Amino acid sequence: MAGRWLLEAQLTGSGRPVLHPGEVECYTLSSVDIICEEKPNFPPFRSGVLILTTHRILWIDGTNKSGAAAIPLGAVNHIYSPSKSIKTMFGKSKVRLQVSATADGRIDERGSTAIVIALVLRGKSDLDSFYSRLRDAWSSRSWEASSSNPGRSDSRENSSGFFEGSSGVRMAGVSGILRKEQEMWESTDKSLQEAFQDLNALMSKAKEMVMLAEKMRLKLLSGSTSFGNATNDEEAGSNQEMQDWLLSVGIVSPVTKESAGALYHQQLSRQLADFVRIPLERAGGMIALIDVYCLFNRARGTELISPEDLLQACAIWEKFDVPVMLRKFDSGVMVIQNKSHSDEEVLAKIKSIVLKSEALKNGISPSDAAIALGIAPLMAKEHLLTAESKGLLCRDISPEGFRFYINLFKDIDPNNIYL
Amino acid sequence: MQRLGDFKLPHFFNYPPYFTLQPIRETREKQVQLWKELILDYCRTQKIFVIGLEEEFPLFSNPVIERSLSHEAKEAFLSALVSEGRAEWMDRGHKRCLILWLRIQDWADCILRFAKDNGLEDTVMTVEEIRSGIESRGTELHGMDRTVLMRALKLLEQKGKVAIFKGASTDDEGVKFSL
Numbered sequence: 001m002a003g004r005w006l007l008e009a010q011l012t013g014s015g016r017p018v019l020h021p022g023e024v025e026c027y028t029l030s031s032v033d034i035i036c037e038e039k040p041n042f043p044p045f046r047s048g049v050l051i052l053t054t055h056r057i058l059w060i061d062g063t064n065k066s067g068a069a070a071i072p073l074g075a076v077n078h079i080y081s082p083s084k085s086i087k088t089m090f091g092k093s094k095v096r097l098q099v100s101a102t103a104d105g106r107i108d109e110r111g112s113t114a115i116v117i118a119l120v121l122r123g124k125s126d127l128d129s130f131y132s133r134l135r136d137a138w139s140s141r142s143w144e145a146s147s148s149n150p151g152r153s154d155s156r157e158n159s160s161g162f163f164e165g166s167s168g169v170r171m172a173g174v175s176g177i178l179r180k181e182q183e184m185w186e187s188t189d190k191s192l193q194e195a196f197q198d199l200n201a202l203m204s205k206a207k208e209m210v211m212l213a214e215k216m217r218l219k220l221l222s223g224s225t226s227f228g229n230a231t232n233d234e235e236a237g238s239n240q241e242m243q244d245w246l247l248s249v250g251i252v253s254p255v256t257k258e259s260a261g262a263l264y265h266q267q268l269s270r271q272l273a274d275f276v277r278i279p280l281e282r283a284g285g286m287i288a289l290i291d292v293y294c295l296f297n298r299a300r301g302t303e304l305i306s307p308e309d310l311l312q313a314c315a316i317w318e319k320f321d322v323p324v325m326l327r328k329f330d331s332g333v334m335v336i337q338n339k340s341h342s343d344e345e346v347l348a349k350i351k352s353i354v355l356k357s358e359a360l361k362n363g364i365s366p367s368d369a370a371i372a373l374g375i376a377p378l379m380a381k382e383h384l385l386t387a388e389s390k391g392l393l394c395r396d397i398s399p400e401g402f403r404f405y406i407n408l409f410k411d412i413d414p415n416n417i418y419l
Numbered sequence: 420m421q422r423l424g425d426f427k428l429p430h431f432f433n434y435p436p437y438f439t440l441q442p443i444r445e446t447r448e449k450q451v452q453l454w455k456e457l458i459l460d461y462c463r464t465q466k467i468f469v470i471g472l473e474e475e476f477p478l479f480s481n482p483v484i485e486r487s488l489s490h491e492a493k494e495a496f497l498s499a500l501v502s503e504g505r506a507e508w509m510d511r512g513h514k515r516c517l518i519l520w521l522r523i524q525d526w527a528d529c530i531l532r533f534a535k536d537n538g539l540e541d542t543v544m545t546v547e548e549i550r551s552g553i554e555s556r557g558t559e560l561h562g563m564d565r566t567v568l569m570r571a572l573k574l575l576e577q578k579g580k581v582a583i584f585k586g587a588s589t590d591d592e593g594v595k596f597s598l
Contacts, residue, residue, distance in 0.1 A: 363435065394446050396435040398486055405436050409449040412431055414456060 005042060006034075006107055009058050009070035014273035014322045017051060017058050017068065022142065022207050027052040027133045028263050031123030034059055034069075036115060039105060045069065047122065049263065052134060054142035057119075071117075073138050074109040075099045082127055093127040095119045095134065188212065268305065269313040272296060273322040276336055280324065284375040285341045289314070289326070289334040291376075329382045330389070343386065349373060350387050354406045363396055363403035423477050426464055429457065438486035440495055454496040459505060463520040468564035469509070470497065470516045517566070521559070526571035529559055531580060534596045543595045546572070 010018040019025070032050035036042035048067075051058040061067030080096040096118045100111035107115075121127060191208060272292075279295055280287055289310070297304045305313075314326040314336065328334050353372045354364055364372075370380035384404050387393045393404040421428040431437055431453065441447045461467070461478050470476055472493050480487030488496075497516045500506035504522065509515040521529065530549070534540070537554050544552070550568055555561040560568075572594060575581045582595045 388446075389443055391443065391445055394436040394441050394443075395439055396486075397439045398435070403435075405434070407436075407446060408431065408434055409436075409441075409446050409453075412449070412453060414449075414452050 005036075005105055006045075006059075006069040006071060009056070009060075009068040011060065011068050012270075012274050014270040015060065015320060016267070016270040016274055017053075017060065019053065020055055020143075023053050023055040024142075024206065025051055025053050026137050027130055028267060029121060029123065029125050029130060030062075030263050031121075032059065033120040033122060034071075034117060035120060036117045038115060042105070042117075050119065052130070052137060054137050054140065056143075057134075071097075071099060071107055072109055072143065073141075074143055075101075075107050075111070076138055077114055079131075079135060079138060082131055093121040093125065095121070095127070095131060265309070265312050265316055268309060269316040270320065270322075272310070272313045273317060273320070273324055275299065276324055280336065280338060283379075284373070286335050286337040286375065286379050288376065288378055289336060292336055329385070331382065331385060333378065333382055335379065335382070346373070346383050347387055347390065347392060350383060351392060351406070354393060354404065360406065363405040365401055365403050369404075421483065423461070424465070426461055429453075432457075432481055433484055435484055435486050438481065438484075438488055438492070440489065440492040451496060451499045455500055455503070455505070458496065458500065458518065459520045462518045466562055468518055468567060470518060472497070472514050472516070517564075519567070523567070523570050523574055526563075526567060527574045527578075527580075530568075530571055530575060531598065533558055533560055534598060539596045540598050541596065543593050545591045545593050547591050549594065 012018055029050045029052075031047050033047060034045035045059055045061075048062055049060045051060070054073075056073055057071040059069045059071075076097050076099050078098040080098070082093065082095055096116055098114050098116050099107050100109060101107050101113055101115045102111045103113060105115065107117075121130070191205065191212075194205070275296055276287070276292055279292065283291075293307060293310050296310070317325060323339050324336055325339050326334060327337055350369065350373075353359060353369065359368075364384075366377050366381040366384060369384055370377040373380055373383070375383075384393060388395060388404065388407075391407055391410065394407045394409060396403045396405055421432060437450065437453070441450050458470075458478065462470075472490060476493075479493060494513055497506060497508075498513075500518070501508060501516070505519050507517045507519065509517050533549075533555065546565070546568060549555060550560055550563050550565065572581055572583055576583055580596065580598060582597065584593050584595070
């Protein structure tokens with residue numbers, strides 16, 4: 001659908017947009033049309049979800065997952081201020097943009113002509129707030145910054161002997177290295193100060209913060225190995241902790257109540273589905289909801305979600321086509337599992353474990369099962385209880401604890417018990 | 420084969436889950452069935468008529484595997500026997516249970532058979548004699564519980580097969596058979 005007029009935008013498996021490096025979401029609206037009044041054969045983009053980011057205006061088709069289009073903010077020449085008239089107060093709100101396009105009408109930053117397109121806000125929306133966000137995003141020109149920076153800083157680091165300081169002074173040898181380090185720390189310090197003064201500025205600094213965290217992590221990594229075997233256990237332990245903590249700072253663009261408004265739970269739900277993929281793999285296909293709550297909030301950093309938000313986000317998954325689902329066990333424990341997860345597979349594995357000679361004599365405990373299956377003990381216990389309810393296992397409760405044995409009751413013939 | 424005294428225990432007596440009350444319905448039904456059989460068999464061979472839940476009952480624990488039935492489990496299995504008419508609670512608090520490994524009706528038939536075999540038509544015998552006299556040796560009546568015996572006799576009395584009356588000594592009763 002997009003092909004001819006607008007650029008195509010990529011989506012993840014759960015229908016969330018794939019953002020470019022450094023791209024941060026700013027605003028989300030539902031039921032938005034994109035129309036072009038001057039071109040009669042411009043295909044109507046009707047009733048989609050509009051996501052404004054620092055780099056682009058994204059439009060996602062609500063019904064068709066593969067229909068997603070993008071207007072790079074770099075292609076926007078002018079944003080018309082919305083007219084305040086009786087028509088706009090009671091009718092639909094429109095925001096008009098003048099964008100560069102090629103001769104045959106395709107929107108392109110380097111296009112030779114220009115056309116005017118309009119964003120029609122059909123749903124409940126705050127036109128003024130969207131308009132101001134659009135202007136902010138457009139004027140800060142973040143897409144230019146991220147495309148040019150990496151190249152420049154890399155070439156600085158890679159040069160072999162001489163370093164170009166920011167003041168232009170040529171530095172060589174140890175003093176050069178020291179001075180460079182000093183400069184870096186000063187700029188980091190300044191950066192931190194700026195970030196903490198203004199929360200809005202913090203949001204745009206978010207990318208820098210993540211890069212900083214990455215650098216610190218690498219430093220820690222190189223630091224611990226360069227000192228050889230001299231590090232004692234405790235130091236290594238806290239180093240590991242630090243690394244893990246920094247690793248979990250992953251999401252640069254958290255979906256917030258402010259930027260998505262009424263769509264909050266929908267977008268959160270999609271983001272959660274994307275996020276949970278990797279922890280699920282690591283945990284063996286099933287992970288407790290409480291663990292997801294901790295991991296997800298840790299990754300978000302700020303704008304934490306409440307347990308209710310999490311539950312609601314999971315509940316919405318039923319409406320989308322995502323590969324994960326929420327499941328509640330009889331015991332009340334809630335987990336997130338892959339839709340492809342097979343109970344039968346787990347049952348077969350449990351059966352083989354419990355038929356081993358050691359288990360036939362002494363049964364298995366939830367921790368034995370956890371080790372054998374490679375999953376958390378809480379999950380293992382749930383699986384054992386499920387196997388019991390299917391008649392595969394039976395329980396043995398004693399002062400020694402809670403254990404499970406293969407169910408032999410079914411094989412005992414009541415008429416012949418004294419063989 | 421493991422034994423409890425001279426009683427041969429079934430092989431599953433060493434299966435630890437046997438001593439834990441199973442929550443899953445199908446498994447539980449099987450477990451209850453096995454315990455019912457075992458309790459009746461044991462009581463029959465050992466001539467046990469009463470089980471007290473707060474006392475040690477050798478059948479309810481297995482020292483080899485270090486497992487015993489919980490109070491809840493004991494009550495569950497005995498209640499199952501009560502529902503089937505093979506046992507009766509002797510008190511409201513379910514602390515003592517009368518085990519009818521022969522039903523009262525079966526006991527009554529036993530007594531009639533005993534009376535016929537020993538030619539007791541129109542004769543009188545004390546209740547004590549029925550359960551501990553020379554004639555009763557070798558029969559099931561020997562050493563039977565007095566309460567159960569009285570109930571069986573009362574049942575026969577209703578059918579007109581015996582007549583119970585106070586004997587010469589105040590602490591025993593007499594039975595006259597009219598078969």
